Amino acid sequence: MKVLIVTPHFYPENFKCNDMAFELNKRGHDVTVMTAIPDYPAGKYHAGYGIFKRRRECVNGVKIHRSFIIPRGSGSSIRLALNYISYSLFSTIKALWFGLIHKYDTIIVHETSPVMVGIPAAIIKRLQHIPMVFWVLDLWPESLSAAGGINNKLILGLFNKLTRCLYENSDMILIGSKGYRTSINNKGAFDAKIHYFPNWVENELASDLIINDGIPKLPDGFNVMIAGNMGDAQDLPHVMDAATKLRDSNINFIFVGNGRKKSYVEEFARNHGLHKQVFCLGQFPLAAMPSLFSQADVLFMALKDDPIFALTVPSRLQAYMSSGKPVISMINGEGAELIQEADCGWSVPAGDSEALAELLKKISLLDKSKLVSKGLNGKRYSELHFNFEQCIDNLEQFIKLGNHKEIQAKHK
Structure with missing residues (x-):
């Protein structure tokens, strides 16, 4: 199966999606990752990476395509906002041609922050009519007020609508904490899409x-x-x-x-x-x-x-x-x-x-x-x-289920 993983963070940054991508590739899947130039946690581009350096590479058999971002710097509110916006903008632009040139069977969104990471994935899903699995690791817009200190009702309302739209476009929503179910269902009737998928231990x-x-x-x-x-x-x-x-x-x-x-x-x-x-x-x-x-x-x-x-x-x-x-x-x-x-x-x-x-x-x-x-x-x-192999076994079943539902929808 040809799998596209959309994530703001990937190797050499240390995130769970690294293990997931490499293991899926090891199991015979053709895996591509659409991500950003690595800048976490130091707030600057990792050594050997840059605007014109290693924007495309292959690591452990996984093909990696990196979009431009403004580095997060010291992590101030302004720099984080610029980091999020630049990633969302340039990855969305990339998605417009990415979805036309490359063909995939399924998309997995690794949603840490920002939730806008789902936008390019939703574009490719629409262009190719393939299932999208949304792996929720951060609740938006709640995290904007809880961790970001943003309480503007207009901004929170806009992000609430965006989050709901992305959930609506998802064929499956994976949650690492059972408590997320309530928050997600408060945004719409998504309960049938939600599956518990706990973090594994590396x-x-x-x-x-x-x-x-x-x-x-x-x-x-x-x-x-x-x-x-x-x-x-x-x-x-x-x-x-x-x-x-x-x-x-x-x-x-x-x-x-x-x-x-x-x-x-x-x-x-x-x-x-x-x-x-x-x-x-x-x-x-x-x-x-x-x-x-x-x-x-x-x-x-x-x-x-x-x-x-x-x-x-x-x-x-x-x-x-x-x-x-x-x-x-x-x-x-x-x-x-x-x-x-x-x-x-x-x-x-x-x-x-x-x-x-x-x-x-x-x-x-x-x-x-x-x-x-x-x-x-x-x-x-x-x-x-929290066994790693068992978690990836479950993920493969979720992917197969999502593809089965998509095939059924096409034949209705």
Whole structure:
């Protein structure tokens, strides 16, 4: 089957669609990816890529076509807007001739942000009369207000109409969190199109291989590790408030990753005398994460107290569970419920830094066997529900189902 994947992010950027594209190609599908010049997470073009460099290439048998974008820079609102608009504009222009020259059997939209990534896919779908699978990883327009701080009713209304239109043009809508179903159905009668498709855990993260080269040794004490993007959604002000309350304890906060709020964490630690308890280690490759996780006592995540985030199961939670370490969270809704269902850790309500500080104090005094038991519960749950090969098996079935429905529609 000839599969077109439309996504704003692809290799060498590190996103789930990389695994999906390469695995589908390995299974015999002819896979093409329509994406952008890579600029994430540094905010500038990756080395070796540019306006006139490597706009077309083939990686692991997957054909890649890259549209021009204005790099996101430091991630300010203006630069992000320019980044989104430039991608949407130039990928839409490309879609007009792409859909006429190349023929595909199905389209998969990898919708992180922005939702406009679906526009070029919808154009090609219409030109070729083929099914479109819309993989929802970010709810729009809710994320504009929750993470982007945009509350203009006209702008939110326009994006609500655009999102509804894209859902209407989709033959299948895949959701990684069951809570997304309600939000999507509030925009129209889409329930029959919706299928649960949870994030898988990358093989590198699920590995038990421990390496030492280039891996820093964590400080003495009870180490709480926070891995992944450091952005507005991660509610870092409340995390740092909890760190302040634990100033006189042996509890350390270890940040692994990058993002627009990393400088905020570093500055806060300096200004509040937390430099001996708060450490920002920077970005590491996926293969290094099991070695870093193995040194932590617990893995921590937080999301802001906002209705959209209560519907979300962040992919880092599944990665944490696969590590065999207990999970601590300061979140509401779906993520907290998953931790409870898997019995793999503890949660406090989003934004409750007081409760977080008290919980961490309590857990730091627990017998190690209790932590080990919780961690093993998460690992077993992850192996059962977030297995990569099983997820791609399910995806292939979704694609076949979408094509079957399209064929039936043509013959009506």
